[in-house]
Amino acid sequence: MLERFEACDRTCDPPTFDAIVEAYQARIARYIFRLVGDHELALDLTQDTFVNAYRSFHTLRSPLALSAWLYRIATHLAVQARWRGSRLKWQALTNLENSRSAAIDAPDAGVIDREMVQLALAKLPRDRAACLLLHVKEGFSYEEVATIMGISPEAARKRIARAKTQFRAVYDASVQDETLPGPLHHAMRTV
Amino acid sequence: MKRYPDRYIMQCAQCEGCLSAYVDEQLPPAQMRRIGEHLQSCRSCRAALRRQRETRDLLGSLGDAGWAPPDLRLRVALALRQQDAARRPVARRSRLLVPAFAAVLALSAAISSVAVGPISSSLQTPAFAPPSHARVVSHGRTPIMVIQL
Numbered sequence: 532m533l534e535r536f537e538a539c540d541r542t543c544d545p546p547t548f549d550a551i552v553e554a555y556q557a558r559i560a561r562y563i564f565r566l567v568g569d570h571e572l573a574l575d576l577t578q579d580t581f582v583n584a585y586r587s588f589h590t591l592r593s594p595l596a597l598s599a600w601l602y603r604i605a606t607h608l609a610v611q612a613r614w615r616g617s618r619l620k621w622q623a624l625t626n627l628e629n630s631r632s633a634a635i636d637a638p639d640a641g642v643i644d645r646e647m648v649q650l651a652l653a654k655l656p657r658d659r660a661a662c663l664l665l666h667v668k669e670g671f672s673y674e675e676v677a678t679i680m681g682i683s684p685e686a687a688r689k690r691i692a693r694a695k696t697q698f699r700a701v702y703d704a705s706v707q708d709e710t711l712p713g714p715l716h717h718a719m720r721t722v
Numbered sequence: 723m724k725r726y727p728d729r730y731i732m733q734c735a736q737c738e739g740c741l742s743a744y745v746d747e748q749l750p751p752a753q754m755r756r757i758g759e760h761l762q763s764c765r766s767c768r769a770a771l772r773r774q775r776e777t778r779d780l781l782g783s784l785g786d787a788g789w790a791p792p793d794l795r796l797r798v799a800l801a802l803r804q805q806d807a808a809r810r811p812v813a814r815r816s817r818l819l820v821p822a823f824a825a826v827l828a829l830s831a832a833i834s835s836v837a838v839g840p841i842s843s844s845l846q847t848p849a850f851a852p853p854s855h856a857r858v859v860s861h862g863r864t865p866i867m868v869i870q871l
């Protein structure tokens with residue numbers, strides 16, 4: 532399905548763009564949510580991503596780079612949004628991925644683990660977290676991450692390595708920290 | 723990335739620096755092979771490799787389920803229309819401004835003429851001849867143009 536969009540002509544008319552939104556909205560929204568940690572903000576930024584993409588579609592040099600191009604717009608917006616506010620509201624991940632039917636009184640261990648991972652990820656600088664997510668979760672190679680972030684492949688490699696180290700340190704500290712907010716509680720964190 | 727000669731024996735520091743990319747399989751084949759050889763003979767680097775794999779597994783546990791925002795296509799379409807609408811009044815204003823300004827100028831010119839104002843003698847030159855519906859009369863020594871509306 533995606534090949535059809537990536538093979539579309541540079542002069543993309545609204546119906547074709549509509550199909551692009553349909554194809555990418557879930558991935559982009561999930562990616563932005565993981566970066567900003569706020570449901571409403573992620574929704575707004577996802578909308579802004581596609582609005583900006585529509586406006587600047589003529590700047591897309593190669594249709595093959597459609598996916599990376601969308602992620603580049605999304606990453607830029609998410610990183611900027613991160614710095615715009617001094618505080619971000621954290622929402623439980625259970626509102627999203629596959630967890631809507633999870634019992635509130637007895638969340639399973641997998642849900643707790645995912646939320647601890649997400650909380651640790653949220654404490655990383657946004658550009659590092661973006662590199663990490665782009666590679667580990669979105670499946671881009673180091674070179675593609677470099678293109679999306681506008682850095683060299685070597686810089687991308689170093690940034691991903693540092694992000695992993697930092698993520699693991701934060702995660703390990705969080706596991707041992709008894710004051711860590713519960714997975715079903717909302718916590719405020721200072722940027 | 724730094725390239726090493728084929729017979730280079732990798733040290734732990736260099737190996738650890740590449741383990742993240744090794745786990746991600748993002749290194750050139752020759753370097754992957756050298757790191758693999760080093761790992762076979764180095765217990766501490768194998769421990770570091772296990773930690774790297776654990777970290778990757780942790781990140782992988784986030785899940786791949788997509789989250790489709792409700793009515794996103796509609797929201798995008800509305801946002802685009804709102805942006806267009808926000809731009810349009812400015813364009814319409816500028817389009818309307820030119821004829822409106824010209825009309826005001828013409829009206830003020832007509833009023834000033836009807837108000838029986840003195841005109842210079844240059845008006846009587848062919849280039850500035852009075853229009854057909856106007857006539858020039860004399861009031862004493864001062865020529866006056868009167869426009870019949």
